[in-house]
Amino acid sequence: MLHFDQIVQLIADDLGAVEAKLTEQTASEYSFVDMAVQHVVEGGGKRLRPILVVLSAKACGYEGPDAHTLAAVVELIHVASLVHDDVLDEASIRRGRETLQTKWGNKVAVLVGDYLHARVLAMLVSRRADDPAMEILADTTQAMCEGEVIHAYKSGDFDITVEEYLKIISFKTGKLIAASCTLGAHLGITDERQIAALTTYGQQIGTAFQIIDDLLDFVEAPEKLGKNAFGDLREGKLTFPIIAARSRCDDVEKAKLEHVLNPHTDEAEAIAFVQSLFQRYDVEPHCLTVAQTYADYAKAALAALPHSSARTALEQLADYVVSRDA
Amino acid sequence: MLHFDQIVQLIADDLGAVEAKLTEQTASEYSFVDMAVQHVVEGGGKRLRPILVVLSAKACGYEGPDAHTLAAVVELIHVASLVHDDVLDEASIRRGRETLQTKWGNKVAVLVGDYLHARVLAMLVSRRADDPAMEILADTTQAMCEGEVIHAYKSGDFDITVEEYLKIISFKTGKLIAASCTLGAHLGITDERQIAALTTYGQQIGTAFQIIDDLLDFVEAPEKLGKNAFGDLREGKLTFPIIAARSRCDDVEKAKLEHVLNPHTDEAEAIAFVQSLFQRYDVEPHCLTVAQTYADYAKAALAALPHSSARTALEQLADYVVSRDA
Numbered sequence: 101m102l103h104f105d106q107i108v109q110l111i112a113d114d115l116g117a118v119e120a121k122l123t124e125q126t127a128s129e130y131s132f133v134d135m136a137v138q139h140v141v142e143g144g145g146k147r148l149r150p151i152l153v154v155l156s157a158k159a160c161g162y163e164g165p166d167a168h169t170l171a172a173v174v175e176l177i178h179v180a181s182l183v184h185d186d187v188l189d190e191a192s193i194r195r196g197r198e199t200l201q202t203k204w205g206n207k208v209a210v211l212v213g214d215y216l217h218a219r220v221l222a223m224l225v226s227r228r229a230d231d232p233a234m235e236i237l238a239d240t241t242q243a244m245c246e247g248e249v250i251h252a253y254k255s256g257d258f259d260i261t262v263e264e265y266l267k268i269i270s271f272k273t274g275k276l277i278a279a280s281c282t283l284g285a286h287l288g289i290t291d292e293r294q295i296a297a298l299t300t301y302g303q304q305i306g307t308a309f310q311i312i313d314d315l316l317d318f319v320e321a322p323e324k325l326g327k328n329a330f331g332d333l334r335e336g337k338l339t340f341p342i343i344a345a346r347s348r349c350d351d352v353e354k355a356k357l358e359h360v361l362n363p364h365t366d367e368a369e370a371i372a373f374v375q376s377l378f379q380r381y382d383v384e385p386h387c388l389t390v391a392q393t394y395a396d397y398a399k400a401a402l403a404a405l406p407h408s409s410a411r412t413a414l415e416q417l418a419d420y421v422v423s424r425d426a
Numbered sequence: 427m428l429h430f431d432q433i434v435q436l437i438a439d440d441l442g443a444v445e446a447k448l449t450e451q452t453a454s455e456y457s458f459v460d461m462a463v464q465h466v467v468e469g470g471g472k473r474l475r476p477i478l479v480v481l482s483a484k485a486c487g488y489e490g491p492d493a494h495t496l497a498a499v500v501e502l503i504h505v506a507s508l509v510h511d512d513v514l515d516e517a518s519i520r521r522g523r524e525t526l527q528t529k530w531g532n533k534v535a536v537l538v539g540d541y542l543h544a545r546v547l548a549m550l551v552s553r554r555a556d557d558p559a560m561e562i563l564a565d566t567t568q569a570m571c572e573g574e575v576i577h578a579y580k581s582g583d584f585d586i587t588v589e590e591y592l593k594i595i596s597f598k599t600g601k602l603i604a605a606s607c608t609l610g611a612h613l614g615i616t617d618e619r620q621i622a623a624l625t626t627y628g629q630q631i632g633t634a635f636q637i638i639d640d641l642l643d644f645v646e647a648p649e650k651l652g653k654n655a656f657g658d659l660r661e662g663k664l665t666f667p668i669i670a671a672r673s674r675c676d677d678v679e680k681a682k683l684e685h686v687l688n689p690h691t692d693e694a695e696a697i698a699f700v701q702s703l704f705q706r707y708d709v710e711p712h713c714l715t716v717a718q719t720y721a722d723y724a725k726a727a728l729a730a731l732p733h734s735s736a737r738t739a740l741e742q743l744a745d746y747v748v749s750r751d752a
Contacts, residue, residue, distance in 0.1 A: 130575070132576065184540065205578065207578035208578050214570075221567060
């Protein structure tokens with residue numbers, strides 16, 4: 101079985117080219133803009149979306165620079181959304197580095213997000229006229245916003261169901277991961293059935309990815325996360341593990357859960373209660389099972405594609421998304 | 427001389443079509459997104475940028491629905507920037523209505539701005555392949571962001587010069603107003619000299635517009651402004667009137683000005699001192715003179731275009747930008 105590092109190794113040259121594109125395409129003639137943008141773009145992360153563009157393209161028989169450009173585009177959309185999320189969540193640390201608003205204030209951070217979107221538009225403009233990328237990404241960015249708005253609006257709604265939450269994350273997280281696969285596929289083939297298979301794959305691992313992301317916030321050490329642990333809980337954010345736990349709670353536990361999700365509640369008390377609930381209702385194994393179900397569905401979708409080392413890597417990547425610890 | 431209302435009357439049918447486009451193109455299947463977006467899109471404003479697209483197109487001999495689409499696009503970019511500005515300025519009122527973050531919180535407000543950008547991308551995608559709009563707007567949104575980032579970064583810099591500030595506003599405000607004119611012109615003609623004349627016109631009235639906007643914050647009643655008076659001053663924001671006043675101050679006055687721009691200084695004291703400075707150095711007439719100079723330069727640029735009622739309206743609009751009281 102390929103581990104994540106081996107998958108990265110398999111496409112190391114491509115990922116190097118993507119990094120070069122990212123640096124080149126976000127350069128501003130204003131040194132301050134440049135510095136702020138590089139702070140977030142070079143902040144790292146797993147580059148999951150670029151990896152998906154490159155592997156999807158390869159799985160569909162394409163090799164070349166277009167995959168690097170589109171990989172850079174989806175990564176910039178992703179980074180822009182993180183920058184805005186951090187502002188709104190008032191996060192101080194991301195990927196082990198200070199966030200933009202901690203370094204330079206909210207205004208700079210929101211605007212750097214906007215700047216990255218402007219650069220994405222500029223990169224798409226320079227592509228050929230029959231390129232489907234623009235349309236795919238227009239739909240994607242709209243769906244991401246809709247998902248985020250609904251999530252923000254629902255944030256005070258304690259009664260959100262698992263199904264409603266899954267719908268929201270399919271928009272917030274799944275759409276861009278799916279688009280990464282779709283864009284890569286389009287570079288290599290025109291067979292709609294195969295392209296749709298990769299879109300489905302991306303959508304499903306996107307959901308798995310977010311469920312695990314939500315879980316890690318509760319169970320992983322902050323050094324590994326590169327951000328503060330229990331961040332979602334402290335903000336009173338309802339994420340998958342809490343919503344899943346709540347669906348099993350009795351009325352007394354539900355009332356207590358509502359109490360500990362109030363940001364004014366003592367943090368140690370909140371964490372202790374949530375951990376006890378997680379124990380009682382096997383929340384961690386439940387999250388892993390649900391995420392693995394999505395990953396398995398994603399892998400099954402890949403059967404529509406011919407065998408290749410890239411397809412194998414995509415299969416392994418689906419499992420990695422569930423088994424990762426950061 | 428045409429007054430603003432008469433200019434609007436002249437193109438009332440076009441502006442009605444633009445409003446219809448704005449409503450149609452920002453509709454979301456999610457009723458909450460829809461409500462939040464309509465709150466800001468229908469919040470009114472003068473629709474200066476749509477007026478400029480329509481008049482520029484007419485001045486170049488074009489009549490038709492493309493002008494309405496592009497007018498809606500530039501207005502949405504503008505509204506998105508206002509929504510983000512309000513979040514960052516923590517403004518509670520805009521155009522006489524509660525701002526989004528007052529009604530629904532920061533997160534909804536930042537995301538609605540992002541949603542509007544996503545809609546802009548979707549509207550541009552649906553246009554023909556040889557359309558220069560996308561490239562023009564990619565450059566424009568990037569420049570707007572750069573201007574905003576630099577302004578935010580410079581906001582603590584008391585030594586900003588008039589020239590530096592004019593450069594910033596030419597990016598923040600001037601670029602989109604110029605683009606409105608350029609886009610309209612492109613619909614009607616291919617003569618680069620005439621298109622450049624309209625771009626110059628837009629850039630110049632954009633600067634005039636911002637200088638007057640800055641001035642009105644100090645001299646106009648809040649009922650007319652549709653927002654709180656002295657808002658910039660209270661935030662310690664350095665805008666044209668203050669920067670111009672400071673350039674005439676002696677060292678004692680400079681020290682005092684720095685003191686009153688500190689948000690911790692008593693507001694009544696700050697306002698009284700700034701008003702005394704404005705009196706002593708004739709700041710209001712100075713701002714009007716500088717703005718009129720830009721407006722005159724804008725009008726002169728229009729000489730490259732054939733005579734038409736639209737060109738006359740553009741000339742009058744340049745004067746209106748300076749003489750307006752809200």
